[in-house]
Every structure is written in C-alpha cells, then in structure tokens.
Amino acid sequence: MGPAVMRKINITLLVLISCVLLAATTLSAAPSGKVNLRFWTTHIYGPELEQAMKELLDQWHRENPDIRVTYENIPGGDVQAKFMTAAKGDNLPDIVDGWSYQALQLAQMGKVLPLDDIYAEWSKSGVLADIVNESAYRKFYWKGHYWGIPWELDIRVIAYRKDLLEKKGLAVPTTWEDFEKAVLATHDPKNNIYGLTYAAGFFNFTGQIFVPFMVQAGGGILNKEGKLVFATDNFEANLKALKFMTSFATVHKVTPPGIGSYDWDDSCAIFLAGRAAFSIERGNVITRLLTERPDLAPKVGILPALKGPAARLAAGFCNPLFISADTKYPDEAKKFILWLTEKGRTMALFKARPGQMWPVRKSDYKDPFFKNNHLLNDVVKGVLPYIVDMAYPAPGVPEMGAIDGEKMFAAPVNDVITGSRTPEEALKAAHKNMQRVFDQSKATQAR
Amino acid sequence: MMGRVRGIGTARKWFRKHRIGYLLILPSCLFVLGFIIIPLFEGISLSLTTEEFGGRGAVFAGAANYVSLFRSDAAFWQAMLRTLVWAIATVAIVYCTGLALSTLLNQDIRGRAIFRSLLLIPWVIPNIVVASIWRWMYHDQFGFINSALTGLGLISQPIQWLSDPTLAFISVIMVFVWKYTPFMTITLLAGMQSISHDYYEAAQIDGASSFQSFLYVTLPLLKPVSITSTLLLSIWAFNHFDILYVLTGGGPSKATTLLSIEIYNRAFFSLDIGYAAAMGCVMLLGLLGFAVLYLKSYAQTAA
Numbered sequence: 083m084g085p086a087v088m089r090k091i092n093i094t095l096l097v098l099i100s101c102v103l104l105a106a107t108t109l110s111a112a113p114s115g116k117v118n119l120r121f122w123t124t125h126i127y128g129p130e131l132e133q134a135m136k137e138l139l140d141q142w143h144r145e146n147p148d149i150r151v152t153y154e155n156i157p158g159g160d161v162q163a164k165f166m167t168a169a170k171g172d173n174l175p176d177i178v179d180g181w182s183y184q185a186l187q188l189a190q191m192g193k194v195l196p197l198d199d200i201y202a203e204w205s206k207s208g209v210l211a212d213i214v215n216e217s218a219y220r221k222f223y224w225k226g227h228y229w230g231i232p233w234e235l236d237i238r239v240i241a242y243r244k245d246l247l248e249k250k251g252l253a254v255p256t257t258w259e260d261f262e263k264a265v266l267a268t269h270d271p272k273n274n275i276y277g278l279t280y281a282a283g284f285f286n287f288t289g290q291i292f293v294p295f296m297v298q299a300g301g302g303i304l305n306k307e308g309k310l311v312f313a314t315d316n317f318e319a320n321l322k323a324l325k326f327m328t329s330f331a332t333v334h335k336v337t338p339p340g341i342g343s344y345d346w347d348d349s350c351a352i353f354l355a356g357r358a359a360f361s362i363e364r365g366n367v368i369t370r371l372l373t374e375r376p377d378l379a380p381k382v383g384i385l386p387a388l389k390g391p392a393a394r395l396a397a398g399f400c401n402p403l404f405i406s407a408d409t410k411y412p413d414e415a416k417k418f419i420l421w422l423t424e425k426g427r428t429m430a431l432f433k434a435r436p437g438q439m440w441p442v443r444k445s446d447y448k449d450p451f452f453k454n455n456h457l458l459n460d461v462v463k464g465v466l467p468y469i470v471d472m473a474y475p476a477p478g479v480p481e482m483g484a485i486d487g488e489k490m491f492a493a494p495v496n497d498v499i500t501g502s503r504t505p506e507e508a509l510k511a512a513h514k515n516m517q518r519v520f521d522q523s524k525a526t527q528a529r
Numbered sequence: 530m531m532g533r534v535r536g537i538g539t540a541r542k543w544f545r546k547h548r549i550g551y552l553l554i555l556p557s558c559l560f561v562l563g564f565i566i567i568p569l570f571e572g573i574s575l576s577l578t579t580e581e582f583g584g585r586g587a588v589f590a591g592a593a594n595y596v597s598l599f600r601s602d603a604a605f606w607q608a609m610l611r612t613l614v615w616a617i618a619t620v621a622i623v624y625c626t627g628l629a630l631s632t633l634l635n636q637d638i639r640g641r642a643i644f645r646s647l648l649l650i651p652w653v654i655p656n657i658v659v660a661s662i663w664r665w666m667y668h669d670q671f672g673f674i675n676s677a678l679t680g681l682g683l684i685s686q687p688i689q690w691l692s693d694p695t696l697a698f699i700s701v702i703m704v705f706v707w708k709y710t711p712f713m714t715i716t717l718l719a720g721m722q723s724i725s726h727d728y729y730e731a732a733q734i735d736g737a738s739s740f741q742s743f744l745y746v747t748l749p750l751l752k753p754v755s756i757t758s759t760l761l762l763s764i765w766a767f768n769h770f771d772i773l774y775v776l777t778g779g780g781p782s783k784a785t786t787l788l789s790i791e792i793y794n795r796a797f798f799s800l801d802i803g804y805a806a807a808m809g810c811v812m813l814l815g816l817l818g819f820a821v822l823y824l825k826s827y828a829q830t831a832a
Contacts, residue, residue: 159775162797170802187800283692284780340669342692342781352670487798489778500694502782522801525579 117414120175121153124161125234125401125439126431134434142421149414151177162487169193174406176415182472183483185222185230185404190480190526195405195412196227200420204231212425212443217471218400224478230402233423234431235440237365237398238291239465240385243268246275246359257389258298258326261360268359269336277336279352280362281344282328282499289492291362293397293472295323298390303491303516304476310520312491313513322391324505328498342500354378360385368437368457384457386464398469400442440466484519491516576806594807605808607783608791609815615698615787616766619705624759626706627713632743634714635721645718652711660775663704667691667776691777694784701773701785705766713758720754721747756827760820767816788812 126135132155139151154175156164161181168174169188178184188194201219204210213219213232222230240261246268247254255261269277281287296302301319305311312320331337338344338352346364353361354375361367371379387396403423405415422428426446431439433451436458441447447466452458472491473482485491493515494508503511544551576595579588598605634645651659666673667690675687690700724747732742770789773779779786779794788808796805 163793166797166800284778284783338670339687340689340692342689343667343669343697343777344692345778348664348668355671357670484799488794489780493782496780497782500692500781502694502784519799522799 116147117149117411119149119151119177119409119411119415119418121151121177121179121418122165122175123153123155123179124158124181125179125236126153126155127158127438128435130434131431131438134430138422138428138430142418146417146421149411149418151418172408174408176406176409176411177419178404178406179233180230180402180404181483182221182236182399182401183480183486185402186224186478186480187483188404188406189224189227189229190523193407194229195407195409196229197231197405197416198228200231200416201228209443212445214398214400214442214444214466215469217469217474218398218442220477221400221471221473222402222404222478224480229478230404231419231423232400232442233403233419233428234401235365235398235442235469236401237440237461237465237469238294238396239363239365239367239461240360240388241353241363241367241371242360242383242385243356243358243381244383245381246270254383254385255388256386256394258391261385261388262326262330265330265336265360266334269334270359274357276338276352276358277334278330278360278362279338279344279349279358280341281346281349282331282341282495283344283348284489284492284496285345286486286489286492287346287364288495289486289489290364290397290399290472292323292327292491292495293470293474294388294395295327295390296320297395297397297470297474298388298393299323299326300390300392302474303482303485304473304479306475308473308476308479310513310516312516313509317509319392320509321505324494324498324509326390328495328505331499332501342496365437365440365461366435368455368461369435371457372436372455379457382457384460384465386460387468394468395470395474396465396468397472398440398466399471437461481516481519481523485516488515488519490519572806572809575803576810578803590803594804595811598804598807598811604783604791605788608786608788609812611698611784611786612767612788615702615769616763618702619709619766620759620762622702622706623709623713623762624755626710627717627758630710630714631717631721632747634718645715648711648714650711651708652715654708656708656771657775659704659708660772663707663772664691664776667700692781694782697777697781697784701776704772704776705769708772709762709765713762716754716758717751720751724750752827756823760823763819763823764816767812 123135126132135153139153142149142151165174165178165180165184165188169191174188174193180188185194189196201210210219214235218232218235219228222228222232242254242264247264250264250267252264252267253260255264265277267277268275280291293302296316296319299319299322301312301316301323303310303312303316305315331339331341338358341349349361350363350367350370352358353363353367354370356375356378368384371382387394403419405412405419409415425443426449428439428441429446429449429451432441432446436451436455440461447462452462472486473479489496490512494503494505494512497503497508497511498505502508577589577591579590579593630648634641634648638644654662665671669675669687669689669692672687672690674690675684678684678688689696691697728746728750729742732746737745768789769787770793773785773787774790774793777785779790789812792805792808792812795808796802799805
C-alpha cells in the first residue's frame, strides 16, 4: 500500500470520526433556549401506565414548551444498582420517582436537593393537611430537611373470599382472633382451598407483609427516636407477631406448603386461581383481579385493617419524588414536580391500573372512581386511614433502605416457615444484621 | 549519534509498516483497558478504602476491610463455603452429563443433527427466562414437576423444591446443570470429533473393548478440551448470580446465597462498596489461585 493511499485512508477515517462526533453532539444538545430534564421512574410498569405517563408529559409539554421532560422507567431488578452507580458517577437524572427510602439513602451521599421550600409552601396552602397521614411525608425528613415529596402509595392488604365466609356464616374479621378463626374455618383441603396464602420466601415482600402484624402487636423495627429496637425493647411484641403470622403455616398448616419459597406473584396466583380464602397482598391484587379474573372479583373483598393486641394498623409505603443535587435546572425541576403533584393531576395513573398506585392526597379519594369499585372502596374505607410506614413510629431513617433491601425483616418469617430457626433465634439474628447497618452508618457519618 | 538517528528511522519505518495492524487492534485494546484493566485496578483500590455509597468520599483504610473480612465476617465465610460446594457440584455434574451426552451424540445415530440442535435450546435461553421458567416448574401448586410426579403416582404430596433449604440448594444446582450441559456437550463433542480414527483402529486391533477405547483413547485425548471447558465452567459457576437471584433470592434461609449475591447486597443495599470490593478481591484471588494450580497440574501431567 503506497503512502498516497494511506494518506487517503487516514483522511477518510478522520472525516468519518469527525462526522460521528458532530452528529452525537448535535443529537444530545437541547434545542436552543430549551431546558432538558431527565426523569427516572420506578413505578410505571405496563403499557397502561406508560401510556398514561406519556399523556401527562404531552400535557406538560403543551403547557411548558421550553422545559422538555424525558422519562425512562427503570426495571425493578436494575433500580438499586443503576441509581447507586449513577449517583457515584455524578450522573443521576434531574428528577426521580424512587423507592421508599432511596431519597434518604441518596441524601446521605449528598446527591439530593432539600425540598424544604416546597414543604413550606404546601404547609401554607393546605396541601400538607391534605396528605393521607403524617408518616407519609415525615419519612422523608432527615437531619433537619425534607429530601423527597410524597406522590404515590404502595399498600399491603388482605384479600378475602366473601362467598366462602358467607358459606361458613362468618362475619368479616376485624381482629386477630376473628381472623384466625375465619382462616381455620375456611380452610377446605377436600375442595383444594387453603385458608390463607402469603409470600414467605426470602424476598423483600415477605418483610413488608410482616410490618402490619408487628405494628398491630405494638412492635416494629425502630422506636420514636429512630433507634433500632427490633429484638430489644420490641422483642416480645415482634415475637407475638412473628408467631401469629407463621403459625398458620407451622402450627395450623392451612397455607400452601411451599410458601417458604413464594414471592408475592406465586401467592397471588393461588388466590387468583380461587385456591385460597385469604391472601396477604399488595394493592396490585385488585388490578389483577379486575383484569385477569373479573368473574372472581365480585366475590372478593379487602379486609379492613386488623386490630391486634395493641393497635388497629395497616402498612402503606409512600414513595417519593426528589431532585438530584447535580441538576443544572433546580427551579425547572421543582416546577415540574409541583405540577405533577397538583390535586387530581396523576389521577390518570391511578385509573390506568386500578389498585397498583394509590394517591397520597385525601381529596383525590373523593373521585367517584374509588367509590364505584367495591375493592377500591374497601381499601379507602378500611385500610387507608390506618396505614403506617415500615419505620413506624420513627421519622426518616436512611438505614431502612439497607434493612429492607437486604431483606432483614423478611428473614425471620422465612427462617421460621422453613424450620431453620425458632422465632426467638430468627428475631435475634435479624436484629444483629440490622445493627451492623446502623453501626456502619454511624461510622460513615463520623467520617 | 548517527546510529541513534538510524535507529529512530528504522523504528519509524517499522511502525509505518505495521500501522494498519495497530490501528485494527486499537479498539480491542481500548475495550480491554476500559472495561477490564481499569475497573480491576479501581476495584482493588476501592477495597483498600472505607468507600461507601452512603459516604461522601473514600478514606484510605489499608487492609482494614480484609482484616474484618477474615476475622469476623461469618456470613462471608458461610457464603464462600456454599459457593465452593456449589461450584464443585455443578462442574462435576455438568462435566459427567456433558461427557455422556457427547459420547452418545458422537455415535452414528439417526437424527443426530436434530438432537444436537435441540440440545442447544437451554444454552441459548437468557438466564432470567431460565430462572422464571424453572420457578414455575418447581412451584409446589402449579409446577410441572410435581404435577408429573403426582400424575405418575410417585408422590402423594407436592415436593417442596424451593422452600426446603437443602432441597432448594439441590434444585438450583439442577437448573445450572440444565443450562450449562449443552455448552459442555458441544465442546466435548467437538473435541471427540477431532480425535483421529486411527487410534481407535489401533486399539481395536490390540483387542480393546469399546469401554477400554473410551477409557484409554478418548478420555486422555480429550484432556486439553476438558481442562479448558471445566476451567471456564468453574469460573462461571463461582461467579454465578442471576439465575439464583431470580429463582430463590438467595433463600430459603440464605441456603442459596452464594458469594456473588452476598457481595451484591453488601455493595448495593448496604452501600458498603469498599468492603464489597474487598470481598470481590478475595473471590478473585481464590479463582486466580485455583486457575493457576489447575493449569499447572495439567501442564505437569502433560509433560
């Protein structure tokens, strides 16, 4: 190959590379005068929700032509790794719809903007008083600042078969004692129906459905000051809850024998197949009943929050919207999240897949949509007024992200169901693991 | 001075001559540098710090992470032991199954090409799909395996494939075996087909039976392929994550929590990235040591 040919090849390569670089730069740049905001969501699953979100953004773009919002939904399995590596690489999006404790975890890293000004405004305008309960937003308060604003709820419920209860002449249970009686009475192995099903596998969901039993027994993971008391001050109460919850599988044997490996989907499939009288679920069971088993839906109800030995409470986890500290456009980002959380704004999302996402504003529940569906109405009347967070009664505690993520309060349920530990041992082992997270966090803060 | 100038001139000429070659390998070099070498050194340097996702900057900690790992981390050592048992069991079963299947497929049987193609199906299915399929196959209420066993009258109660800790560990091993046997079979089959027929004819003339031919001709001549494929498989088994994470989440009662899952949780949920990096480095050293010893022992045998 002669030098002239080589020179031509080199020049051609140079021109090609320049063209590619120029094209890339042009494509990534915002049209002149426009602000480009990146928005990552973690709860917009399924075509109905995606369509509803797209329509919401279309409306935003019509009203705010100079602020472009590009949204991307992050699949569940990728969320934690993607968010943490993005944060470490200073590449978080401007706006985030995150998991329950992500705002605080990222705030610990200095990656989130405090949103105290929004809270001050909401306090004046009465929006704060319209939030379903105080714990829904108190959980985002840490080190004197609010790091996220509440925008949707993820609730835990107990679905039950009304027809099976009626057949046995039983009233809808409202206490632990009644619940136990009803589960045992409706267990019908001859007809292949289990009294109760729930996910007791080594998955986060298992811990989340342990929360209502803990708080109903007067226990919990933390105390009011945010101190870990899982197997210390709250040992007796949590033990009572753990024994009660697991006794259905270990003592009464009225659950499917394999629940020790179930994630929520396995358990839900059994209920949808008409093979269980009661099922501990997420709100999404309503979505699935309405779409997959509309024939079964009229026979199903949602239990009101149960009254345990100490209190009548239920579990509902509020998810936040927050703004990255790296954003170049904090004002525009705030403008967008204020717009998105306006009264009734996100109703399209709640209606797209009924039961999957729940509003955080009391006034949104006045929409006839919630009254016209008996399952949604059961939740609004009997569950929502009683919901508390997994950190209850503590306010914001970033350590809850690791504790939930590493399935530390799912482990006791799983250990007992699979016969690996006694309830006492299981609680103490879980406490030890949780303590490690708090110790590590303390050391980090000290540095 | 003249000699030096002449030397530079020669080097220039040499570079000009090989310029295209260097240009062509440059992307691969950049890839290896960017995605393997730099992350590797980054990982090692992180393991010497208190770097936490939750913190605001790393502090040099020397060997502190390693000290606490070796002194007091029971969960790490339990996961390490589990991973060793898992890797030995999976590699042994996959190798034996692969050897049996490749021997069968090396025979002149009708429909051999179809069997070979069918065999590849598990290998081409993505791991997440594999885990989801098996999750339902193992389901105690709706699973195909329990239904089939019940239908055949072999069991009266469903087997708890994934909720009994011991059985769950065996169940996940079987999924790995199902997924990776095709790789071993195809690799060994290729090795078998490269063995000259002359050896078998010579063995036959010497009066060797089929089994003796297999034992004294096939197996020794398959050794280089076997070494490479089992080494690769050991690395994959040791590092395995996705099938287990989707299938069991590491449960029940942590019975299927391998080192990779322990490291992932430590890094991305506890956000203790420096400590997780130290765990990863110990895992890397273990694997490196194993690979070196394995290849060395093979080299000695071959010599």
